[in-house]
Each structure stands twice: as structure tokens, then as C-alpha cells.
Amino acid sequence: MLNPLAQELNDTLHGTVAGELLSDLGKRIFFPRGIISQGGEAKQFGKVANATIGTTIIDGKPASLPSVQKYAPELSSGELVAYAPTAGIPDLRAKWKELMLKKNPGLAGKSTSNPVVVPGLTAGISYLSDLFVDSEHPLLAANPSWDNYSLIVETRRGGELHTFNMFHNGGFDINSFKTALAIEAKSGSVRVLLNFPQNPSGYSPTNAEAKQIVQAVKEIAEKGTKVIVWDDDAYFGLNYESDIYPQSLFAEFADLHENVLAVKIDGPTKEDFVWGFRCGFLTFAGKSLTAEQYLALEKKLMGLIRSSVSCSSTPSQSISLKAFSDSKIEAEKKVFRDVLEGRYKKVRAFVDSHKSSVLEPLPFNSGYFMSFKTKCDAEALRQKILHEKQIGTISIDSSTLRVAFSSVEADKIDEVYSAIYETAEQFKTEN
Ligand SMILES: Cc1ncc(COP(=O)(O)O)c(C=O)c1O
Secondary structure (H helix, E strand, O other), X not given: OOOHHHXXXXXXXXXXXXXXXXXXXXXXXXXXXXXXXXXXXXXXXXXXXXXXXXXXXXXXXXXXXHHHHOOOXXXXXXXHOOOOOOOOOHHHXXXXXXXXXXXXXXXXXXXXXXXXXXXXXXXXXXXXXXXXXXXXXXXXXXXXXXXXXXXXXXXXOOOOEEEEEOEEOOEEOHHHHHHHHHHHHXXXXXXXXXXXXXXXXXXXXXXXXXXXXXXXXXXXXXXXXXXXXXXXXXXXXXXXXOOEOOOOOHHHHOOOOOOEXXXXXXXXXXXXXXXXXXXXXXXXXXXXXXXXXXXXXXXXXXXXHHOOOOOOOHHHHHHHHHHHOOOOHHHHHHXXXXXXXXXXXHHHHHHHHOOOOOEEEOOOOEOOOEEEEEOOXXXXXXXXXXXXXXXXOEEEEOOEEEXXXXXXXXXXXXHHXXXXXXXXXXXXXXX
8 A cells, every 4th residue: 555645746746757657666655744844844833942853952053062063163053963954955956956057058948856965976876766766677777887876776676777888989889779778668668877977988978979869769758658867967077078068968858858757866976076975966857747746756755865864964065055155166176177187188198199909998088987998807907907016997897997097196197007008918918
């Protein structure tokens, strides 16, 4: 038996692309009218006393110990130690939406939900898997992809991660993407994740490729298939070449077709260089979804948040909100982005001027990483580079080696890449 509140949300979403794509858990989840919502009412009407929430209030403020408070002198105790609302601090949600529109002018005039705060993009992806993936409903993603997708979707959710081939002839493999979409569509609906700039390849689509990707989704939607597109924008804004589609594809999918539901997974963790803040956002968009239907999706997310972490961390939200309103932040971000671009250029120059019979760089033009397709076992190569050259890299699978140039100082890049190439060559003759 579904809880009546879940039924209410499902009724609101009935007949929409969102309602039809919900997983088993997605259908069951709801946001209870319990402590949190009663506490919200008390904030509004409990003028004499608010005896609802389990915190300590002294002199009308959340009590924060001096030995805690002294490390954040600019934050009030409420900004530091109080619980944040389940969906995040309202002003932060509004600010992120405002910034999203600025960063993605293509969203102008298109409706979206309010961004819901989650504790990092990983949690956001996990919540989306809760809502839309189950043993009957797989997720499609690129091969190679960030390895955590498989851990979330397969190991945690008991679903399947299906893949399309990411590259062909030095660019995005649109034919593999289209074929994979068509195969998924046979089951009646499609759940697809796109991540640009990509982990592990460091690739973002060109303007022409972006058009093809959007068109491919549109074509299956036009045939009647319900599609949800997850845009994992973890590395948004780190584009190093001129012919890269400059926005999130979410801006295109937001109102593409009645059969398409778009979700943007983003946040400041990488974009604003605050990895450990554990702050991210989920935002929905769909042509003809109403404000009430967006709210129903937000409520379902809130149920997932409430039943797992209860709410995201307050200090990181408070600091993010203040930082996003700081007039200097854009100039400061540019300094860091320029550092990363400088490293990219050095890596680009190295791989363009060195040939290897063992290593083939996958296409890369953005983000934190680049990867090599390896003609030897990537894990064996990684071990050898680590133990003989004391350089850490990641083997993504048996033939993909990822290098996070974002973490390597520019003056070390030649040394690191020379070591990787030398080791790979040795490997070839030894093995
Ligand atoms: C593609 C991609 N998405 C999401 C994440 C997770 O980001 P967060 O630190 O906000 O959980 C990562 C982190 O490595 C990533 O590479």
C-alpha cells in the first residue's frame, strides 16, 4: 500500500513524463508531514515558543560553542550550526537558479524546478537513481564513464548500467549513442546520463556534436518514448578550446519535447573549487511541466534526503551563498581556471608532439582529466608508473589510464608525461 502522501504526489505527476519514469522507490517515496513540516508551521505561527526541533536555543539563537564559532567569525550561529531546511537554504537555491540562468542563457524563458540542495553531486546522482532506476529500468551512460555510476546504479540500486561507446574517429560516437538509445527505447522508456566535461576523458562535445546529441534524443522522444536525460555538469565551465558547446545540454533538453524530462546535476564542489563542501544541486525541467508538478518532484527528492542524510550541511551552504554574492568571485575563479587551462595546454603540447605505440590519448578538450587508451593492461601500467616513477594515475578499466592533470603543477607536466610514455614503451617490450 502506498502512503497517501506518495499517492498524492504520484497523482500530481500522473500522465507526465516524470510520473511515467519513476522507479519502484520513486513511486513510494514522499515527504512526510512530520517533524520537519510541523516545525516549519511552528516557525510561522509559534510566536510564544517553538518546542518542535531538537536543537538548543539560547537567547533566541542556536547555541554554538565558542570553540566552534571562533573558526567562522563571519557566520552567525544560525549560519553555522543550525539545521538547514531539507531542500536547502532558500536564498541559496534562488541564487543558484539565478546563476544557472546566467551561465546558460539558452534557459531563458524555459521553466525549471527550483534547485534542491544535496550533499554533493554524488548524492544527487544516487538520489536520481533512487527515483528513476530499479532492476527493471537501466541507466545508459558512456563507456568509459566515472566508475561511481556503476557502484550507485548496479551495486547500490540493483539496476543495470548500459553503455554506449564514447568515441569514434577523434570525436563523440554519435552512431553508437543513437543505436544505444534505440535499443533502450525498445523497453518503452530511456534513462540516459550525459557528463560533460567528461570524467575520465576530459571531453566536451563540439557545437555540431551537441546538436546531433540533442537531435538524437528528440527523435526517439518524437516516436513516443519517454526519456529522462541526466546532465552531470560537475566540471561545468572548464572548456579549453573554442569550438565547444558552451552551455550545459540541460539548456537544450529543458523544453525539447513533452516526452523528455531533463535533470541537471551540478554544484560548486568542482565549479567553485570547494570539493569538500559536499554541496550540490538537482534541478528538473520538462516542457509543459507545471509549477505544482515541479514541486511534487522536489517533494519526492526531499523524502529521499530526509530518509538518508536528513539535510545538507549548513556552513557550506552559508559560505557558498555569501561567496556567490561576492563581487570578486568571478575574477578569482578565472585565476584558477586559467591555471587549469595552462596545464591543459602543456599536456596538449606534450601528447601532440609524442607518439607511442602503447598509448593513444582519448579526445580531450575540457575539465580535469585526460585518458589514454592503452595497448597493455592499464592496471599493470599504473602499478609500474607508481612504483618505478612514483607517479599516481588511475586505471579506469583494463585499457584506460586516467591522468588528472588538474592536480599536477605545470612545471611537473613534462616530467609526469615523459615518465608515463617511457614506462608504457618499456611495458611493451617487457610484456
Ligand atoms: C563526473 C562526475 N560527477 C560527479 C562527481 C561527484 O562530485 P561531488 O564531489 O560533488 O560528489 C564527480 C567527482 O569525481 C565526477 O567526476
